[in-house]
Amino acid sequence: MATNIDFKNIWKQQSSQKPNMEELLGRLKKFKRENLRKLIVTNILLIITSIGIGLVWYYYQPQLITTKTGIILVILAMLIFLFAYNKLFMLFYKLDNTQTNTEYLKNLYVVQNKQKFMQTTMMNVYFIMLFAGICLYMYEYTSRMELLYAVLAYAATFVWIGFNWFYLRPKTIKKQETKLNGLIDKFEEINQQLKE
Amino acid sequence: MVFEDIYEFYWQKIFRLCMGYVNDSELAQDLAQETFIIVWQQLPKFRNESSIGTWIFRIASNNCLKQIEREKRFTKADLPVNLEEKKQESQEPQIQLLYQFISELPETDRIIISLELEEVKQAEIAGIVGLSESNIRVKIHRIKEKLTKRFKEYGY
Numbered sequence A: 001m002a003t004n005i006d007f008k009n010i011w012k013q014q015s016s017q018k019p020n021m022e023e024l025l026g027r028l029k030k031f032k033r034e035n036l037r038k039l040i041v042t043n044i045l046l047i048i049t050s051i052g053i054g055l056v057w058y059y060y061q062p063q064l065i066t067t068k069t070g071i072i073l074v075i076l077a078m079l080i081f082l083f084a085y086n087k088l089f090m091l092f093y094k095l096d097n098t099q100t101n102t103e104y105l106k107n108l109y110v111v112q113n114k115q116k117f118m119q120t121t122m123m124n125v126y127f128i129m130l131f132a133g134i135c136l137y138m139y140e141y142t143s144r145m146e147l148l149y150a151v152l153a154y155a156a157t158f159v160w161i162g163f164n165w166f167y168l169r170p171k172t173i174k175k176q177e178t179k180l181n182g183l184i185d186k187f188e189e190i191n192q193q194l195k196e
Numbered sequence B: 001m002v003f004e005d006i007y008e009f010y011w012q013k014i015f016r017l018c019m020g021y022v023n024d025s026e027l028a029q030d031l032a033q034e035t036f037i038i039v040w041q042q043l044p045k046f047r048n049e050s051s052i053g054t055w056i057f058r059i060a061s062n063n064c065l066k067q068i069e070r071e072k073r074f075t076k077a078d079l080p081v082n083l084e085e086k087k088q089e090s091q092e093p094q095i096q097l098l099y100q101f102i103s104e105l106p107e108t109d110r111i112i113i114s115l116e117l118e119e120v121k122q123a124e125i126a127g128i129v130g131l132s133e134s135n136i137r138v139k140i141h142r143i144k145e146k147l148t149k150r151f152k153e154y155g156y
Helices: A007-012 A021-060 A065-094 A101-142 A147-195 B003-022 B025-045 B052-066 B068-073 B083-087 B093-103 B107-117 B122-129 B133-153
Strands: none
Touching: A007 B003, A007 B093, A007 B107, A021 A065, A021 B003, A021 B025, A065 A101, A101 A147, A101 B052, A101 B122, A147 B068, A147 B107, B003 B025, B003 B052, B003 B093, B003 B107, B025 B052, B052 B107, B052 B122, B093 B107, B093 B133, B107 B122, B107 B133, B122 B133
């Protein structure tokens, strides 16, 4: 087949206005902010909550072991979640974008699979620990109430937990999974292109 | 190397690479800008292990590959009817067609042919993509054949 079309020449005719340096640097700041904001907000919120719960222990001096276990479980749940969340962020952040496409795609694929594990398994662990912690924590206070109120308090808690577990959790997981699975499949396909 | 010089010298090249990948000038501008943001951040870590060109093209092509994430979010169907493409219609039809055909190739082929058309040496392309030189040569040959065929379908 005769290749009489000068692709290189046509290719080079495409050009675009180069943004000035100020514009580029402005974008840089925004780029950094956007990436970090969610991470910082999540960290601060969970740490403040953990400290708040710790203060409850300090000021109200719970008597029963169930209360103490409950508090520890809730704080632990948040800390584990934070640890995993930060670790995942670092994985993405540290992904070396100066390696070859082949290596980069392989690593991106690995990170994405880790993310999938995080989003499902870690989310379940987090919810279970949080719920167990809350139920244990409530016992000391409800045991001092009249039976009817105690039952009501637990019923309300279980409704809330049920809503989270059976509605919010699967919905969130499903949404994230659909998105991630699409990406993972696509990266697998691109990896395949390189193996030919 | 000074960032300003790199920016000056590589902007059009990187823009074209991104444009070949997505065939959407606004998105290509974004991708090119992101590339230079990464270059800006990573430049102090550049150690001359590869040539600066290889290094920058790696960052740019990896950034393009990563953008699938964004592609998924706004699929073409969601956009108002080709408003974006209309804007470029004043351009030579040949240029438009070339970029359109390239953006329709498999992802890695888009990068390989873009680099080839940018007159990057085949050994360097191999170092950017991470395939052997002979493999790259075969691929380039096939891609050019494909593009020629597409052009012929359009009467060139």
